[in-house]
Amino acid sequence: MNYYExxxxxxxxxxxxxxxxxxxxxQGVITENGGQIINEEDWGLKKLAxxxxxxxxxxxxxxxxxxxxxxxxxxxxxxxxxxxxxxRFLTMKQDKYAQExxxxxxxxxxxxxx
Amino acid sequence: xxxxxxxxxxxxPVSVDVKKKKYCRFKKSGIKYVDYKDGEFLKKFLNEQGKIxxxxxxxxxxxxxxxxxxxxxxxxxxxxxxFVTDLMK
Numbered sequence: 001m002n003y004y005e006x007x008x009x010x011x012x013x014x015x016x017x018x019x020x021x022x023x024x025x026x027q028g029v030i031t032e033n034g035g036q037i038i039n040e041e042d043w044g045l046k047k048l049a050x051x052x053x054x055x056x057x058x059x060x061x062x063x064x065x066x067x068x069x070x071x072x073x074x075x076x077x078x079x080x081x082x083x084x085x086x087x088r089f090l091t092m093k094q095d096k097y098a099q100e101x102x103x104x105x106x107x108x109x110x111x112x113x114x
Numbered sequence: 115x116x117x118x119x120x121x122x123x124x125x126x127p128v129s130v131d132v133k134k135k136k137y138c139r140f141k142k143s144g145i146k147y148v149d150y151k152d153g154e155f156l157k158k159f160l161n162e163q164g165k166i167x168x169x170x171x172x173x174x175x176x177x178x179x180x181x182x183x184x185x186x187x188x189x190x191x192x193x194x195x196x197f198v199t200d201l202m203k
Contacts, residue, residue, distance in 0.1 A: 007151070007192055049196035058193070062151070090192055097147035105149075 003038075003066045003099050004073065008080060008089035009058040012045060022085055023061055029079050035067040039106055052087050064094075064102060136173025148181040150188035153195050159186065164199045 010022055023042075030037055043060035052058065067073075073091055080089040094102060140148075149155070159167050159174075159182050166186055169179050189195040 009192065048193035049190075049199075050193055052193060060192075088192060090188060092188070101147040101149060 001066050001068060002070065003064070003094040003102070004035075004091055005062070005064045005094055005098075005102065006076070006089065006091040007060065007062050008086050009048075009052070009060055010085050011053070011087055012055055012057045012059065014059065014085060018085070019059060022083070025083075026061075026063070026076070026079065029076055030063070030065050030067075030072065033067070033072040033075050035065045035072050037063060037065045039064040039102075041109070055087070058087060138173060138175040138178060140174060140178040145178075148178070148185040150185040150192070151194065153189055156182070156186050156189055156195060160195070162200065164196050 008026070010019060014022065023040075027037060027040070041062040043062065045057050046060050047057050048055070070093075077089070077091065080086050092098075139145075159172060161167055166183050169176065172179075174182065186195060190197050
């Protein structure tokens with residue numbers, strides 16, 4: 001069971017409904033291909049450090065998921081490339097230390113919300 | 115003749131910068147993973163122009179310098195950190 005984390009940035013011109021639909025679409029892609037979503041965060045509208053496609057802000061989304069093997073990443077990334085609302089994405093496989101860090105981070109966020 | 119070389123008197127003693135023993139902050143504080151998502155922590159390893167500081171200044175060991183540089187490059191890809199900037203701090 002491999003653990004992955006992915007971050008993608010959506011264009012700021014989207015409305016809320018389009019945003020939810022976009023996130024739901026990628027969650028669907030993950031669950032359909034045998035992935036299991038562990039944690040997902042919405043960092044909201046953030047200022048970009050440099051303009052991407054002439055835009056200076058973007059909606060950041062962060063998803064952690066686990067999958068039996070790496071084939072899911074290929075399909076996920078083609079979906080990213082096809083969808084023009086996503087202006088930047090990054091997926092990463094979590095190694096041993098990254099997983100520990102992710103667990104600690106999740107607990108910290110959960111505690112912070114309480 | 116001997117005393118004229120001691121003629122030169124310094125107003126204040128020449129400050130020989132004492133060689134501070136550099137240590138790898140990751141080993142000392144037991145951090146195992148450098149996260150590319152929090153820019154604040156990564157900014158400590160960048161100079162004003164946003165360039166990665168070399169090991170000889172920060173004193174980090176090679177293993178963690180690789181992790182830091184990879185995390186910084188990922189953060190730059192995601193526009194969390196700029197590639198080049200002026201007066202970032």
